[in-house]
Amino acid sequence: MRPGTLVLFTDRPAQREGLLRALDAVAPCHPRDAAAVVPAGDCIGFVADVDLLQPSLLRGLRALIAEAPRLPRLFLMRDTGARSLATARSLGASLCLPPDTAAGAVAEAMRTHLTRPVPEAVPLRPAGSGWGTGIAQAADRAGAVLAGLLDAARLTGTVDPMLVEHGLDPILGAVGEAGLGAWLDTVRAYDDATYQHCLLVAGLAATFAIDLGFSLRDREQVVRAALVHDVGKALIPLEILNKAGPLEPAERTVMRTHAALGHAILVEAGGFDASILAVVRHHHELLDGTGYPDRLSGDAIPDIVRMITVCDIYAALAERRPYRAPMPPLEAFRILRGMEGKLDMALARSFERAVAKA
Ligand SMILES: [Fe+2]
Ligand SMILES: [Fe+2]
CATH class of the missing domain: 3.40.50.2300 (Response regulator)
Incomplete structure (x- = not known):
């Protein structure tokens, strides 16, 4: 007690x-x-x-x-x-x-x-402090939002759409002003693999959207999608979710259900628009139809989904895990380039440019 x-x-x-x-x-x-x-x-x-x-x-x-x-x-x-x-x-x-x-x-x-x-008690950027402190607080705020989402999904099978809104400013503000590198370094300190991953994807998505010159509304939409894209992992058994090493085929089948589970959680919650629902369900689809859960291909995969898919794959390579160091950016970019036919290559090249100069 x-x-x-x-x-x-x-x-x-x-x-x-x-x-x-x-x-x-x-x-x-x-x-x-x-x-x-x-x-x-x-x-x-x-x-x-x-x-x-x-x-x-x-x-x-x-x-x-x-x-x-x-x-x-x-x-x-x-x-x-x-x-x-x-x-x-x-x-x-x-x-x-x-x-x-x-x-x-x-x-x-x-x-x-x-x-x-x-989340609400901490100012994003206290007067007189540099972004060294501000970025840690921004990551804490976004991390608390993510924790709230995953807890609610696990405990009740639904989430509060308004909670997601608290995570947008901290991420866009921190990435826009302190830069992607500082965000990635801060977020990699999270031990929980799912928090670390989702915050990495959100920071990468914010960087990508800012570099593409998106309006504030569209930047927020991309970061919103990134924050919730893996909410279905709340329902995956922890021994599979946090396994230190490659998954067995049966475990991989369970893990892959997170996309459809996440979609069901957000449908149940209500308040999420069609493009957010599409990202959550389809961020593992590939242009050649070899992805999951619906084996969508080509034009059936919307642009925002393609963007998050690129961020998601890069984040998975760039994560710090207890059993492996983050992959260096050049090597991760090489893997993305090797996925021609599966990823939107124009978007992958834009992403590489945005991340390389951030
Ligand atoms: Fe996922
Ligand atoms: Fe993911």
Whole structure:
């Protein structure tokens, strides 16, 4: 059990005992009337199970957050309408869960979040600091977004589309101002292979989109796609996902299901447009029809999917793993060039130029 206490704000008596029991296994948990003002004291995190459309219920939450802005905070959402989600965002939600999430899953999510930074509490670039600090904070913020997405996908089978939005600015800002090299060096320090990979793909995608002269809206769309492209990996068993070495054929078959699983997660979530859904489902398709899951070929593969596929393959080569060093850029570019017929070569050449000069 962790030192410190948890606070449960709830206005649902029927759920209160179950949640308290489960959260008590993480740290001693105290229930509070949602309208009560609570001093932070040794509070290390809270769960809010209240109707966010009732302003009078938010006073206690805002007081607690003002006193301890970095507390992990989980919200059991009564509804996922725009107003409720916007309120949860303004309160710095670490994770938004459906109201009927099992108490054990809520406790498990809290346990995970206690070890992670809170996305909203950290300014992207504090006054007077250089990008050496700012880029680490930007990576932490984007990493926390990714953690929230993968946790929610694993625990509930769905994700909050609004959470993804918190990751866009940090990545585009850090890559645009500090450069790709600094981003890659920072992100390679992540031990978790999936976080490292997704943040690498997002940084590469941001660099590519900036170099192609995309509008801000289109840059954000490419980074949004990159952040969620592997969300289906949340449902792949960890012994396969994190295996140190090549996968057996049966394991590879399981791993390959992540594309269709990710697509199903985002369809279930709602709020993701067709091009994001296409990237998640089709980023392993190849122009010659030898990819998966639908063996698409040629023109059936949209441009944004082709872009993310190039970033994805390069990122997989450029990753740091405990059992191998990152592949040097020239060698990784050579492998991309060797995939003529499978990748869009015009895009692959543009990508190489963008990365080489970044
Ligand atoms: Fe993938
Ligand atoms: Fe990937």
